[in-house]
Amino acid sequence: VGVGAVGGLYGARLAGAGYPVRFVARSDAAHLRQHGLVLESPWGDLQIGEPDVYDDPRQVPVSDIVIVALKTTENERLPSLLGPMLGPQTSVVFLQNGLGIEEGQRGALGDRALLGGLCFVCSNKVGPGHVRHLDYGRVVLAADRDRAEVASAVADDFTAAGIPASVEDDLALARWKKLVWNVPFNGLSVVLDALPQDVLADPHGRSLVAELMSDVQRGALACGKKIDDDFLTTMIDDTVAMRPYLTSMKLDFDSGRPMEVEAIFGNPVRAARAEGVELAAIDALYRQLAYLDAHRR
Amino acid sequence: VGVGAVGGLYGARLAGAGYPVRFVARSDAAHLRQHGLVLESPWGDLQIGEPDVYDDPRQVPVSDIVIVALKTTENERLPSLLGPMLGPQTSVVFLQNGLGIEEGQRGALGDRALLGGLCFVCSNKVGPGHVRHLDYGRVVLAADRDRAEVASAVADDFTAAGIPASVEDDLALARWKKLVWNVPFNGLSVVLDALPQDVLADPHGRSLVAELMSDVQRGALACGKKIDDDFLTTMIDDTVAMRPYLTSMKLDFDSGRPMEVEAIFGNPVRAARAEGVELAAIDALYRQLAYLDAHRR
Numbered sequence: 001v002g003v004g005a006v007g008g009l010y011g012a013r014l015a016g017a018g019y020p021v022r023f024v025a026r027s028d029a030a031h032l033r034q035h036g037l038v039l040e041s042p043w044g045d046l047q048i049g050e051p052d053v054y055d056d057p058r059q060v061p062v063s064d065i066v067i068v069a070l071k072t073t074e075n076e077r078l079p080s081l082l083g084p085m086l087g088p089q090t091s092v093v094f095l096q097n098g099l100g101i102e103e104g105q106r107g108a109l110g111d112r113a114l115l116g117g118l119c120f121v122c123s124n125k126v127g128p129g130h131v132r133h134l135d136y137g138r139v140v141l142a143a144d145r146d147r148a149e150v151a152s153a154v155a156d157d158f159t160a161a162g163i164p165a166s167v168e169d170d171l172a173l174a175r176w177k178k179l180v181w182n183v184p185f186n187g188l189s190v191v192l193d194a195l196p197q198d199v200l201a202d203p204h205g206r207s208l209v210a211e212l213m214s215d216v217q218r219g220a221l222a223c224g225k226k227i228d229d230d231f232l233t234t235m236i237d238d239t240v241a242m243r244p245y246l247t248s249m250k251l252d253f254d255s256g257r258p259m260e261v262e263a264i265f266g267n268p269v270r271a272a273r274a275e276g277v278e279l280a281a282i283d284a285l286y287r288q289l290a291y292l293d294a295h296r297r
Numbered sequence: 298v299g300v301g302a303v304g305g306l307y308g309a310r311l312a313g314a315g316y317p318v319r320f321v322a323r324s325d326a327a328h329l330r331q332h333g334l335v336l337e338s339p340w341g342d343l344q345i346g347e348p349d350v351y352d353d354p355r356q357v358p359v360s361d362i363v364i365v366a367l368k369t370t371e372n373e374r375l376p377s378l379l380g381p382m383l384g385p386q387t388s389v390v391f392l393q394n395g396l397g398i399e400e401g402q403r404g405a406l407g408d409r410a411l412l413g414g415l416c417f418v419c420s421n422k423v424g425p426g427h428v429r430h431l432d433y434g435r436v437v438l439a440a441d442r443d444r445a446e447v448a449s450a451v452a453d454d455f456t457a458a459g460i461p462a463s464v465e466d467d468l469a470l471a472r473w474k475k476l477v478w479n480v481p482f483n484g485l486s487v488v489l490d491a492l493p494q495d496v497l498a499d500p501h502g503r504s505l506v507a508e509l510m511s512d513v514q515r516g517a518l519a520c521g522k523k524i525d526d527d528f529l530t531t532m533i534d535d536t537v538a539m540r541p542y543l544t545s546m547k548l549d550f551d552s553g554r555p556m557e558v559e560a561i562f563g564n565p566v567r568a569a570r571a572e573g574v575e576l577a578a579i580d581a582l583y584r585q586l587a588y589l590d591a592h593r594r
Contacts, residue, residue, distance in 0.1 A: 191488055192588050202591060204584035211581065280577055284508065287501035291489050294499060 001057065001081065003028055003037065005123040005248065006095050007069025008131035010139070010163060012039040016046045017161035022060050022085075029055035031128035041133035043162055062087035065154060067117075069095045071252075072263035079108035086112070091150045093117045093141070097182050098263025099175050099271055102144040113147035115154060116171045118178045122245045135243055138164040140178075142171035176220035177227055181235050182264050184212040186249035187285045190259070190292065195246065196239050208281075209236065215279040219268050222277035259293045261286065298354065298378065300325055300334065302420040302545065303392050304366030305428035307436070307460060309336040313343045314458035319350075319357055319382075326352035328425035338430035340459055359384035362451060364414075366392045368549075369560035376405035383409070388447045390414045390438070394479050395560025396472050396568055399441040410444035412451060413468045415475045419542045432540055435461040437475075439468035473517035474524055478532050479561050481509040483546035484582045487556070487589065492543065493536050505578075506533065512576040516569035553593055558586045 001024040003011060015021040015037075025032055037048040054060050063085045068078065075096075082092070091113040094101045102114040118141075122134040139158055143151045151167045158165035168174045185196040188208060192199060199205035213232045220227050252259050265286035272279050298321040300308060312318040312334075322329055334345040351357050360382045365375065372393075379389070388410040391398045399411040415438075419431040436455055438448045448464045455462035465471045482493040485505060489496060496502035510529045517524050549556050562583035569576050 191585060192592070194588070194592065198592070199588070202588050204587040204591075208581065208584050208588070281581055284505065284578055284581055287505050288485075288488060290501040291491070291496070291499050291505070294501075295489070295491065295495070 001066060002069035002071075002074075003032065003129070004069065004071075005125045005131055006119055006121070007067070008037060008125060008129075009039060009041065009121065009123045009133050009137070010067070010069070010095065010119075010158070010161075011051075012037050012046045012048050012131065013043070013161045013163050014157065015048045015051060019157065019161065021052065022063060023051045023053045024057050024060060024081075025053055025055060028128045029053050035129055038130045039133060040131070041137075042135065043133070043137065057081050058084045060085040063090060065157075066090055066092045067095060068092060071258070072096050072098050072101065072260045073258040075101070075104060075263075078105060082109075088112075091115060091147075091154070093154055095119055095139070096263065097175075097178055098260060099172075099179065099267035101175075101263065102171070106144075113150040114144045115141055115147075115151055116144065116175060117141050117154075118174055120178075120181075122242065124246075124248075124251065134245060138166070140166055140168055140174050142168045142174045144171045170225070172223065173220070173225040173227075176216065176223070176225050176268070177231060179216045179219075179264065179268055180213050180227065180232060181239070183216050183268070183282055183285070184209040185239065186247045186260075186264060187212070187289055189247040189250040190253045191285065191288055195244050196242065197244055200236065200240055211281045212285065215281045216268065218277060219272035219279050219282070222272045222275040253292065253296060256296055259289060261289045261293050265289060298363060299366035299368075299371075300329065300426070301366065301368075302422045302428055303416055303418070304364070305334060305422060305426075306336060306338070306418065306420050306430050306434070307364070307366070307392065307416075307455070307458075308348075309334050309343045309345050309428065310340070310458045310460050311454070312345045312348060316454065316458065318348070319360065320348045321351045321354050321357060321378075323352065325425045326350050332426055335427045336430060337428070338434075339432065340430070340434065354378050355381045357382040360387060362454075363387055363389045364392060365389060368555070369393050369395050369398065369557045370555040372398070372401060372560075375402060379406075385409075388412060388444075388451070390451055392416055392436070393560065394472075394475055395557060396469075396476065396564035398472075398560065399468065403441075410447040411441045412438055412444075412448055413441065413472060414438050414451075415471055417475075419539070421543075421545075421548065431542060435463070437463055437465055437471050439465045439471045441468045467522070469520065470517070470522040470524075473513065473520070473522050473565070474528060476513045476517075476561065476565055477510050477524065477529060478536070480513050480565070480579055480582070481506040482536065483544045483557075483561060484509070484586055486544040486547040487550045488582065488585055492541050493539065494541055497533065497537055508578045509582065512578045513565065515574060516565050516576050516579070519569045519572040519574035550589065550593060556586060556590045558583065558590050562586060 003025045039046040093115040095117040121137045141151045155165040300322045329350045336343040390412040392414040418434045440448045452462040
């Protein structure tokens, strides 16, 4: 569900490996039917000539796995969107950043297996049905309850399709760890109009990054999840080594699209606050972004 | 010294009232000589047809009062700039925002009377030798040591020239109180690309303002200066009532000119830190602005 930078990349890989993938697209549906799905990727370029495309999600038959690759700003629409494709045995994988994703959908999805899929990837949609995968691409999968066997099965399928995938047993910890990158670099790229590398190359920028990462670490700890200092250092080193890349939030902002402010910033602030811990640096950035989100659109 | 939005307004008022004002201008000197100084103002429009203009400050004779109306980003140049116009009895008035202004010049200026002049004014330079004064305009004068008689004399001259002026006896307190407005509205206008009124009309924006004002209040208290809560409320109410106005920092940023980041943000953070108090909200905004200042120019 969603054929953008993330859904287009992983969907093309899975379809290219022979998996029966149903693509639920909105604006690009007609283009996908006519011209197929084009993926440029360091893993090999792919062209899915005749993807199985649906523009009306109610037409999608019951499916084994539903992969949600929409932005979290659309999650309110999910219950009505997913309805008919969900059978009693269907599992749902959320390829989305942020906190509180599975919890937010649990009410509508009952006791189905819900998985988080954290994508460490540089990928952009550069046109209708056209995705440019630039770098990285690893997916970390984790189930939000005791459904590790489903996470393993999905990881196996991803791996068979040439997608580096692994399973972690603590979804909340995995989501907090992903925020160590997303909070500083998504947020500052918008407010400072900058690439992640530019931010790190400036002493003031680097100190803002360090403060935000440390807030994520404190928030995780407040929620019972420990992130080592080494992990923060690694995230910074990896980012310096990364090829220059406009974050998805910066691309959304520049295009006047909604930014994922609540999932990536608001939810961790509130989760820590519920445990009595204030994340002042993230909270200030959250409110700046919420302002910009409301006024840019 | 400096014929911009502030120097042009107050210089024109003083010259118009018959005071012998010497205007030290840089880029506008030739224009001022040819076309004079034009002031549009709710206090009455003024045209100073033949202002006494100097482009080389070393040509300015020794003067009774030197009024510095440059941006604080130029203060490093002041010692060499002011040299020849300073006699032993000359007093210097800094019409500048921020903290640490007089302290920063004390070494070069000896035991002359140094005054801070805080301008509560909406004024823009709209072209060479052309200032548009929009609203307000009150000047609060205070001497940085026990030279209240000089502050009173300058306030009398300002008043005689139709400029609402008053004297306060605590310069540091007056400078901290001015920061209650400058820190949130100068800073957020740049980062959020917004007018002060827009920021206050948004719940996230208003909460950012409240947090920054409270940081200024805590910083002042750390330095032994008490600002009442009522003063913060008044600043917010006055700003809501103010006519829409792009802050000077926003105008500087939009034009690629240096912003007064150190005087208005860095100095209060360091002053409070020296007393063992961290102003985290101001510090984060300081580093964002320092980044933007370095990368915009």
